[in-house]
Every structure is written in structure tokens, then in C-alpha cells.
Amino acid sequence: MRVALFLTCVNDTLYPDTGRAVVRLLNRLGVEVDFPVDQTCCGQAHYNTGYRHGAEPLARHFAEVFEGYEAIVTPSGSCGAMVRELYPRMGERARAEGRGDTLARTLAPVVPRTYELTEFLVDVLGVTDVGASYPHRVTYHPTCHGLRGLGLGDRPRRLLEAVRGLELVELPGAEECCGFGGTFAVKNADVSAAMGADKVRNAESTGAEVLCAADNSCLMHIGGTMSRLRVGMRPVHIAEILASTEEVPAV
Amino acid sequence: MSGTFVGMPAFPEAAHDALADPTLRGNLRHATRTIRAKRARAVAELPDWARLRAAGRRIKDHTLRHLDRYLEQLEEAVTAAGGTVHWAADADEANRIVTGLVRATGESEVVKVKSMATQEIGLNEALEAAGIRAYETDLAELIVQLGGDRPSHILVPAIHRNRGEIREIFAREMGDWGRPAPAGLTDTPADLAEAARLHLREKFLRAKVGISGANFMVAETGTLVVVESEGNGRMCLTLPETLISVVGIEKIVPTWRDLEVFLQTLPRSSTAERMNPYTSTWTGTTDEDGPAAFHLVLLDNGRTDTLADEIGRQALRCIRCSACLNVCPVYERAGGHAYGSVYPGPIGAILSPQLRGTGSEIDASLPYASSLCGACYEVCPVAIDIPEVLVHLRERVVQGGPAVREGNRVVLKPAKRHAAERAAMRAARWALTHPAALRGGQRLASRTRRLHPRTLPGPGRAWSATRDLPPVPAEPFRDWWQRTNGGRDDGK
Ligand code: SF4
Numbered sequence: 001m002r003v004a005l006f007l008t009c010v011n012d013t014l015y016p017d018t019g020r021a022v023v024r025l026l027n028r029l030g031v032e033v034d035f036p037v038d039q040t041c042c043g044q045a046h047y048n049t050g051y052r053h054g055a056e057p058l059a060r061h062f063a064e065v066f067e068g069y070e071a072i073v074t075p076s077g078s079c080g081a082m083v084r085e086l087y088p089r090m091g092e093r094a095r096a097e098g099r100g101d102t103l104a105r106t107l108a109p110v111v112p113r114t115y116e117l118t119e120f121l122v123d124v125l126g127v128t129d130v131g132a133s134y135p136h137r138v139t140y141h142p143t144c145h146g147l148r149g150l151g152l153g154d155r156p157r158r159l160l161e162a163v164r165g166l167e168l169v170e171l172p173g174a175e176e177c178c179g180f181g182g183t184f185a186v187k188n189a190d191v192s193a194a195m196g197a198d199k200v201r202n203a204e205s206t207g208a209e210v211l212c213a214a215d216n217s218c219l220m221h222i223g224g225t226m227s228r229l230r231v232g233m234r235p236v237h238i239a240e241i242l243a244s245t246e247e248v249p250a251v
Numbered sequence: 252m253s254g255t256f257v258g259m260p261a262f263p264e265a266a267h268d269a270l271a272d273p274t275l276r277g278n279l280r281h282a283t284r285t286i287r288a289k290r291a292r293a294v295a296e297l298p299d300w301a302r303l304r305a306a307g308r309r310i311k312d313h314t315l316r317h318l319d320r321y322l323e324q325l326e327e328a329v330t331a332a333g334g335t336v337h338w339a340a341d342a343d344e345a346n347r348i349v350t351g352l353v354r355a356t357g358e359s360e361v362v363k364v365k366s367m368a369t370q371e372i373g374l375n376e377a378l379e380a381a382g383i384r385a386y387e388t389d390l391a392e393l394i395v396q397l398g399g400d401r402p403s404h405i406l407v408p409a410i411h412r413n414r415g416e417i418r419e420i421f422a423r424e425m426g427d428w429g430r431p432a433p434a435g436l437t438d439t440p441a442d443l444a445e446a447a448r449l450h451l452r453e454k455f456l457r458a459k460v461g462i463s464g465a466n467f468m469v470a471e472t473g474t475l476v477v478v479e480s481e482g483n484g485r486m487c488l489t490l491p492e493t494l495i496s497v498v499g500i501e502k503i504v505p506t507w508r509d510l511e512v513f514l515q516t517l518p519r520s521s522t523a524e525r526m527n528p529y530t531s532t533w534t535g536t537t538d539e540d541g542p543a544a545f546h547l548v549l550l551d552n553g554r555t556d557t558l559a560d561e562i563g564r565q566a567l568r569c570i571r572c573s574a575c576l577n578v579c580p581v582y583e584r585a586g587g588h589a590y591g592s593v594y595p596g597p598i599g600a601i602l603s604p605q606l607r608g609t610g611s612e613i614d615a616s617l618p619y620a621s622s623l624c625g626a627c628y629e630v631c632p633v634a635i636d637i638p639e640v641l642v643h644l645r646e647r648v649v650q651g652g653p654a655v656r657e658g659n660r661v662v663l664k665p666a667k668r669h670a671a672e673r674a675a676m677r678a679a680r681w682a683l684t685h686p687a688a689l690r691g692g693q694r695l696a697s698r699t700r701r702l703h704p705r706t707l708p709g710p711g712r713a714w715s716a717t718r719d720l721p722p723v724p725a726e727p728f729r730d731w732w733q734r735t736n737g738g739r740d741d742g743k
Contacts, residue, residue, distance in 0.1 A: 015368030016728035023738050035732045040683040050645030054680045148625035177580045181622025189713030190267045194584045
């Protein structure tokens with residue numbers, strides 16, 4: 001099977017390790033990965049800030065770049081939710097505005113083929129034990145768009161539970177938003193910071209070494225707060241944990 | 252703190268002040284967490300919750316689609332039952348009508364059961380200007396009124412107060428408004444409730460005019476419905492000679508059968524109770540029992556304009572259960588006052604900018620008072636997709652666009668202060684549709700990464716004031732991919 005990696009602009013620019021981990025993990029599971037180099041951004045920041053029309057060319061670009069792939073895998077719950085939940089809505093709105101079906105027709109093929117990483121592993125490949133080893137105490141934060149947007153459910157937890165050496169500890173208030181929310185973190189910085197601090201305190205109370213999530217944007221916010229509050233925990237993307245083996249452990 | 256919301260600062264500034272108040276934060280945190288857990292248990296008891304939620308949504312949508320018809324049916328039924336219906340296009344008109352009705356009775360005092368519609372129009376202030384004193388009789392409303400405060404929650408308007416603060420307010424203020432608080436009042440709930448009971452009883456027995464809102468209006472019979480926990484509503488509805496109910500036009504349901512759905516979902520969503528302790532219904536007037544005169548003031552105040560908006564109109568399904576407030580992480584930190592309206596929290600963030608327009612600073616900032624986490628949508632018993640409406644209203648704020656105002660189609664201009672953001676978004680869009688430009692930017696960032704400060708200038712300062720930025724990696728992923736032939740040559 002050959003899939004396209006949609007890494008997302010944030011990961012590409014700031015978290016290349018996550019991208020390398022996804023490639024290593026999928027290759028190990030016998031999946032051939034392609035990275036269409038013309039990919040940029042799903043348009044979520046534009047869309048969620050109120051620039052729907054500005055997001056349309058980005059969505060169209062996405063559809064053109066990923067056209068023809070059987071599956072598109074992304075290590076980001078929120079970008080995955082953008083494609084799956086909001087692209088159809090953008091198509092509908094364009095139609096309602098009297099601009100015809102073109103946008104909806106362009107976007108339609110990529111929508112059902114886009115999978116968040118853990119969803120792809122569990123639902124498409126049918127694996128929960130990916131042969132990983134990660135001897136650390138880990139707590140898991142289910143990000144809002146993964147949890148409520150895509151409905152990832154317990155998939156990430158099942159994957160983590162099958163990792164050798166990993167001790168998974170419950171995060172109090174796990175389902176509460178960490179306070180990132182894209183431009184929310186800037187527009188309502190005080191509230192965002194207060195939410196982030198509460199998330200970090202909850203994580204700290206678990207005694208885990210690592211806080212894991214399936215979205216680097218949330219991890220950037222949580223990790224940045226941890227660093228500022230001098231909490232000795234590491235934020236780690238789930239892909240890096242799942243890619244880690246005894247032979248090639250995650251750094 | 253003043254009793255009205257006029258001239259509020261934008262949400263972020265108001266939230267900033269709330270965040271700096273540790274007592275307020277503690278009170279809110281405690282109250283919302285407790286009710287949140289209880290609600291989840293009460294909802295989990297019903298095996299058909301998902302179907303009830305879908306039914307509630309369907310009934311409300313159907314009613315809103317045929318609102319004109321059902322309102323006419325309601326008016327006929329109310330009139331036939333001996334009531335009088337008044338139509339109020341906006342707050343001023345509603346206040347004029349109610350003030351006129353009270354004046355006509357010759358009274359200078361009224362008792363009120365908690366009503367959001369009358370708070371929305373500022374009725375108490377209007378009555379006061381006309382020399383009429385309005386007494387709130389809902390316990391939490393009484394606390395807010397005596398404290399010269401504003402409500403901060405739909406269901407528990409005094410949620411931001413703790414017991415000690417309430418004792419303090421009662422002891423200090425009750426005497427000015429009627430029967431003073433008993434000497435030696437403690438802050439136990441039983442003591443506080445007893446003080447309120449004695450204080451209010453006097454008012455109920457004296458009042459000749461009662462003013463209420465309603466949770467529902469049943470079109471087929473012209474019946475109004477109030478659900479409550481304290482019984483004060485029942486007193487206000489039955490003891491006075493004249494009853495005036497001020498109700499938003501969206502509160503209508505076609506039949507009693509439809510009501511059945513909401514009488515299940517409302518209490519569980521709001522107070523986590525299986526049933527409301529008091530459910531009162533009233534239809535027109537009845538000889539020698541209850542009020543001799545009944546007036547229904549149907550309030551528009553921006554509702555038909557909201558109805559004209561395809562996406563925003565779902566906000567009118569709201570049954571004011573307040574479940575979305577209790578799960579909202581932003582509400583929990585910012586407090587209800589920051590929303591600058593009687594409708595705080597997620598529902599307030601989508602309702603106020605529709606009812607009032609996005610012209611003021613506070614209204615233009617409300618659609619951004621959310622991280623779009625989706626908890627409000629998940630919990631809403633009538634499935635209002637609040638995040639969807641928030642994003643839709645953000646679009647209106649930054650780009651303007653078509654809307655209906657006072658019944659006229661207009662094209663709104665974008666709100667002020669968004670020009671720089673718009674330019675940045677346009678530049679970003681250009682870079683993101685030109686992969687080579689994005690690549691260039693990433694390479695530049697990587698090459699200069701040692702020079703990057705860990706704090707940001709300009710609007711980004713808000714980020715780096717409380718969080719550290721991640722370091723920029725030596726090479727973006729796409730360069731690694733190309734250099735190593737998709738990872739195949741890595742490490743060789
Ligand atoms: S929006 Fe939904 S959850 Fe919020 S108060 Fe209204 S009905 Fe309740």
C-alpha cells in the first residue's frame with residue numbers, strides 16, 4: 001500500500017522529527033510513503049479566524065496536490081478534522097453563495113481518503129500493536145479536534161497500551177481543552193495561558209515523564225507552558241513513541 | 252460594578268480582570284466542575300438521550316421555519332383565553348409597553364420571577380426611571396440585585412459569589428429593600444435561604460403586579476410554561492392581580508407533545524435533576540383564581556434578523572439550560588461578566604453579536620472568545636453547533652458581508668482594527684499557495700535560527716509572555732525528504 005503523508009505546515013517547519021517518525025513507522029508496517037513536496041497548509045488558520053474565502057485557494061491546492069492517492073495520512077487531529085469536517089462545509093457554502101459546485105467537486109475526492117495517523121493504523125491497517133518499545137511513564141492528552149472533531153475515541157490509547165515498556169497514567173481533566181485554539185492563543189492570550197497552566201498542573205500531578213498527544217500544535221502550547229513554568233516533563237508526539245523501537249529508540 | 256452591560260470593554264480585557272481575581276476563579280471553578288459531573292450522570296441515565304436531542308433540534312427547527320404561523324396561533328389562543336398580546340420590536344418598545352401596563356394599575360412595586368428577556372431589555376432600569384420598583388424573587392437574582400451586581404450565569408446568576416459574600420450582602424442590603432436580615436445571620440445555606448424566604452414572603456403577599464418570563468409557550472393552547480426550583484415563580488404567577496409575561500418570540504413550541512421532549516432534556520442539562528421541582532403553566536385568565544389580567548409581551552429585539560441568517564439562526568433553538576457554560580473552559584476562567592450580556596458563555600458568544608450586531612467592541616470580540624474546542628456543541632441538548640456559528644460570525648467581523656438588520660438586507664462592513672490581520676492572512680495565503688515561497692521562508696528561518704529570540708514582537712508578544720517558543724529545527728522536513736531520498740539514504 002502506498003500512502004501520501006500530509007505532514008502539515010507546522011510539523012514541516014517546526015517538527016520534522018514527527019515527520020521522520022511517521023515515515024519510519026509506516027515503512028516498518030510495510031506501507032510505502034510518499035511526500036508530495038508541493039503540499040503546504042490545509043487552510044485551517046484562515047478558516048477558523050474568519051477568512052473562509054482566503055482558505056478556499058489553500059483547500060483547492062491541497063486537493064490538487066493529494067489528488068489520486070488512495071490514502072492521505074496526517075499526524076494532526078486538527079488538520080485531519082479540517083479536511084474531513086470543514087472541506088465539505090466550504091463546498092456547501094460556496095454553492096449557497098451561488099458560486100456553483102466547482103469547489104465542492106474539487107474537494108470531494110480527498111475528504112473520505114484523509115486519515116489521522118492513529119485512525120489509519122487502527123481502522124485501515126487494523127493494527128494496535130505496532131511493535132514499539134518506549135520504557136517511560138506517559139500520560140495522554142486527547143486533543144479537542146481529535147476527540148470531538150474526528151471522534152478518535154480510544155484508538156490512541158489502545159496503540160499506546162500495546163507499546164512495550166510504556167506505563168500509561170491517567171491525566172486528570174484529560175478531555176478539557178489545553179487552551180491553544182490557533183489564533184485564540186494570541187487573541188485571548190490570558191485565558192489561553194490560564195488554560196495551558198491548568199493542563200500542565202494536571203499533567204504534572206500524574207508523575208509522568210512524558211505528555212503525549214496526537215497534535216503538535218497543542219504540544220507546542222503545552223510544551224511552551226511547561227518550559228516557562230519549569231515543569232520537568234517532555235511533550236512528545238504519539239508518532240515518535242510509536243516509531244520508537246529497542247533498536248532505534250526515540251531520542 | 253453597575254447593573255447594566257452598556258459600554259463593556261472587549262472580551263480579552265474583561266477576561267483579564269476576572270483572571271486576576273482568585274476568589275472569583277475559585278468560585279467558578281468549584282461551581283462549574285460540580286454541576287458538570289452531575290449533569291453527565293443525569294444524562295447517562297437516559298438510554299434515548301441522543302434521540303431526545305435530535306427530537307429537540309427537529310422541533311425547534313420546524314417551529315422556527317414556521318414561526319409566523321405559530322405566533323399567530325399563539326396570539327389567537329391567548330386572546331381567546333382572556334389574555335392580551337402585545338408585540339415589541341425592540342427593547343425600548345417592550346419597556347414602554349410594560350411600564351405603561353404597570354402604571355395603568357396605579358402600582359409602584361412589582362415582583363419578578365427570574366426572566367432573561369427582561370434583563371436583556373433592561374426592564375428594571377426602565378421601571379425605576381418611571382418610579383416603579385421591581386423586586387427580584389429568585390434567590391440568585393435577589394443576591395445580584397441586592398449586591399448592585401450583574402448576573403454572570405444563565406441559571407445561577409450569582410455563581411460568582413460564595414456563601415460568605417452572600418451573607419455579607421444580605422446583612423448589609425436587605426434592610427434597604429424591605430425586611431432586614433435576621434440578626435446573627437450565618438453563612439450556612441439553610442440560614443441564608445430562610446433569610447431570603449422571610450424577606451421575599453412579605454413582597455409576595457403585598458404585590459399587586461407580577462412580571463415573569465417563560466421557558467416555553469405552547470401555540471395550540473396559548474399556554475406559558477415556567478420551570479424552576481424554588482417556588483418563587485409560582486408565587487409571582489398566582490398571587491398578584493395583574494401578570495405581565497415578557498417572552499422572546501423563539502420560545503414557542505407547537506404542541507404539548509413537543510413540550511414533553513424539553514421537559515426531559517432541560518432539567519437534566521441545567522440542574523442535573525430528573526424533573527424540575529416546580530413546573531407552572533398558565534393560560535390566559537380564570538375567574539376568581541389567579542391574576543385577573545394577563546398580558547403577554549412578545550419580544551423580537553433582533554430575533555427575526557437572527558432568523559434570517561442561515562447558519563446563525565440555530566442559536567434560536569437555545570432553551571437556556573446553561574450546560575454549555577458549565578463545560579466551557581473559557582467561561583470557567585473568564586467568568587460571566589466578561590461576555591458583556593445577560594447571555595454569557597458559549598451561547599452568549601453567538602447570541603449577543605446576532606441580537607445586537609457586531610458594531611461594538613465587545614460584540615466584535617465575542618466570536619473570538621472560544622478556542623473552538625467543541626465541548627459546548629457536544630453537551631447542548633438541542634445540538635446547536637456553536638463552533639460553526641462562532642466561525643461564521645468571525646467571518647462577519649473580519650470580512651463583513653450580507654446580514655439582515657431591523658428587517659432590511661444590508662451588507663456589513665468589516666469591524667475596525669482588523670486591517671493588519673487581513674493583510675497578514677492575505678500574505679500567508681499567497682505563500683501557502685506557492686510552495687517555493689514557503690520553502691524559501693522555512694530555509695531562511697532555519698538558517699537564521701540561532702538569531703531567533705524566544706520572545707516575539709508585535710501581536711506575537713501575547714504568546715511569548717507566558718510560553719516559550721519551540722526552537723526552529725536545522726532543516727525543515729521537506730529538505731530532509733529531498734536530501735535523503737525519502738529517508739532511504741538517511742544515515743548512509
Ligand atoms: S446553547 Fe445549548 S447548551 Fe447552551 S444554554 Fe442553550 S440549549 Fe443549553
